Amino acid sequence: MSGHFSGLRLAYESLRGHTGWGRQWGSSELGDEYDVVIVGGGGHGLATAYYLASECDVGRIAVLEKGWLGGGNTARNTTIVRSNYLWDKSLALYDHAVKMWEGLSRELNYNVMFSQRGVLHVAHDEGDIRLSRRRCNSIRAAGVDSEWLSPEEVKELVPIINLHGRFPIMGGVFQPRGGVARHDAVAWGYARAASGLGVDIIENCEVTGFDVKRGKVVGLETSRGKVKAKKVGLVVAGHSSRLAELAGFRLPLMMNTLQALVSEPVKPMLSTVVMSNGVHGYMSQSDKGELVIGGGTDLPVSYSRRGGEGWFSSTTASIVELFPCIRRMRVLRMWGGTVDVTKDRSPILGKTPVENLYVNCGWGTGGFKATPGSGHLFAHSISRGEMVEKAAPFGMERFREGCLVDEGAASGVAH
Amino acid sequence: MLYIPCPWCGEREELEFHYHDEGHIVRPDVSVGDGEWSSYLYERENVEGWQRDLWSHDAGCRRYFYVLRHSVTDEIGGAYKVGEKLPPLPVEAEREMGS
Numbered sequence: 363m364s365g366h367f368s369g370l371r372l373a374y375e376s377l378r379g380h381t382g383w384g385r386q387w388g389s390s391e392l393g394d395e396y397d398v399v400i401v402g403g404g405g406h407g408l409a410t411a412y413y414l415a416s417e418c419d420v421g422r423i424a425v426l427e428k429g430w431l432g433g434g435n436t437a438r439n440t441t442i443v444r445s446n447y448l449w450d451k452s453l454a455l456y457d458h459a460v461k462m463w464e465g466l467s468r469e470l471n472y473n474v475m476f477s478q479r480g481v482l483h484v485a486h487d488e489g490d491i492r493l494s495r496r497r498c499n500s501i502r503a504a505g506v507d508s509e510w511l512s513p514e515e516v517k518e519l520v521p522i523i524n525l526h527g528r529f530p531i532m533g534g535v536f537q538p539r540g541g542v543a544r545h546d547a548v549a550w551g552y553a554r555a556a557s558g559l560g561v562d563i564i565e566n567c568e569v570t571g572f573d574v575k576r577g578k579v580v581g582l583e584t585s586r587g588k589v590k591a592k593k594v595g596l597v598v599a600g601h602s603s604r605l606a607e608l609a610g611f612r613l614p615l616m617m618n619t620l621q622a623l624v625s626e627p628v629k630p631m632l633s634t635v636v637m638s639n640g641v642h643g644y645m646s647q648s649d650k651g652e653l654v655i656g657g658g659t660d661l662p663v664s665y666s667r668r669g670g671e672g673w674f675s676s677t678t679a680s681i682v683e684l685f686p687c688i689r690r691m692r693v694l695r696m697w698g699g700t701v702d703v704t705k706d707r708s709p710i711l712g713k714t715p716v717e718n719l720y721v722n723c724g725w726g727t728g729g730f731k732a733t734p735g736s737g738h739l740f741a742h743s744i745s746r747g748e749m750v751e752k753a754a755p756f757g758m759e760r761f762r763e764g765c766l767v768d769e770g771a772a773s774g775v776a777h
Numbered sequence: 778m779l780y781i782p783c784p785w786c787g788e789r790e791e792l793e794f795h796y797h798d799e800g801h802i803v804r805p806d807v808s809v810g811d812g813e814w815s816s817y818l819y820e821r822e823n824v825e826g827w828q829r830d831l832w833s834h835d836a837g838c839r840r841y842f843y844v845l846r847h848s849v850t851d852e853i854g855g856a857y858k859v860g861e862k863l864p865p866l867p868v869e870a871e872r873e874m875g876s
Binding site for chain 2: 603604612613614615616617661662663664665666668670671672704705761762763764
């Protein structure tokens with residue numbers, strides 16, 4: 363295995379031609395029986411497995427992944443991290459994650475390149491200002507950082523923004539602790555740390571059925587054979603409805619395509635993340651220099667991971683209005699992923715109608731930011747058999763009870 | 778870009794249309810319990826394969842209609858008006874032709 367990463371180790375390896383790094387995580391065969399099986403080897407699933415192994419005393423743990431680790435939405439998102447949501451329940455959930463991001467590289471001994479360069483939501487008209495300031499105050503009241511910036515302060519922070527264009531900038535809400543992280547490193551860091559603690563990580567292993575006895579899950583059928591499991595956690599984002607159907611229940615989700623694109627790489631020109639809910643677009647600059655651009659989802663239910671052309675023209679048109687200097691830049695890559703969206707734009711963390719089967723899904727267009735917190739809370743909830751405090755408001759029963767955590771307005775389209 | 782065959786206007790680009798929801802969702806009577814009502818409001822089939830969508834032709838005739846669409850390959854298998862007899866899904870039609 364790869365051992366501990368450090369500056370000293372890097373120096374030592376550089377002297378011997380970097381031949382001693384080894385594989386970062388073990389590849390395991392599927393065992394016969396586990397105490398907890400996590401279905402889905404993306405960021406959230408791997409984080410859940412890691413915290414189960416490191417903080418909860420649960421015995422043998424496996425992660426089953428249909429494809430390869432972090433190959434779904436973990437690889438496809440725009441890596442934005444923030445916690446400036448409207449409601450206290452969401453603030454507690456997402457800020458738990460931001461606090462964990464702050465110590466994550468050290469915790470995992472893996473550089474996840476978390477860069478707290480701030481996240482700015484700009485406001486374009488009077489209504490936008492009122493809503494944004496309300497949200498800003500609500501976030502501050504909950505003890506999370508949030509600042510209102512005047513147009514001049516926005517310009518100082520983002521010199522390339524056009525204050526007086528078709529979408530005038532009338533201010534903005536800024537969260538300095540927000541930022542971006544390296545998405546692949548998050549999956550790999552959790553996989554390496556979990557594997558080091560004895561978690562079996564099994565790739566190319568698709569779950570094809572659930573063994574349910576008297577309303578309780580006791581095992582899984584997979585493309586690599588049957589496995590017994592005392593508890594199962596489903597963390598499969600865009601495939602949640604399919605797996606729930608195999609287990610015999612339905613989830614309050616819609617599967618949509620979310621697209622993103624990057625430009626050709628250029629020298630540093632944008633030092634923060636700029637989002638606009640008003641024009642449905644956001645932009646940041648990656649460490650490689652590419653401008654990372656995203657917007658809203660395509661509307662039809664889809665698993666194609668290819669979006670419509672309409673998204674591209676409307677998103678880039680808005681972004682170019684905000685940043686006219688980029689209008690002649692070329693697009694390098696454009697891609698899509700299948701996101702699991704709830705009607706209240708909040709995730710689902712909780713129990714299911716099948717006993718000992720837990721679900722973590724519905725993160726929709728903004729799950730990456732929550733990865734450490736989601737895994738941490740889900741691990742402790744599975745281990746206890748009861749949802750822990752910060753996760754408790756997010757059970758799927760909230761849709762039946764009418765107790766929604768409506769973040770439609772606060773999260774808007776830009777995540 | 779999808780090309781959608783509006784039953785009134787013919788085939789047009791997707792940009793002229795608006796997708797609304799999965800097709801043929803029936804509103805239950807208000808006397809049903811919370812479970813059935815929340816199922817009607819929030820739960821969807823999310824079919825991986827051929828499905829029936831509800832679209833409207835916003836930039837054209839502004840009418841609602843149903844489209845047969847494959848959610849993985851983006852193929853369009855036809856469209857039909859509200860109230861018409863349901864055409865079989867392309868996969869069902871293929872199966873019938875084979876048998």
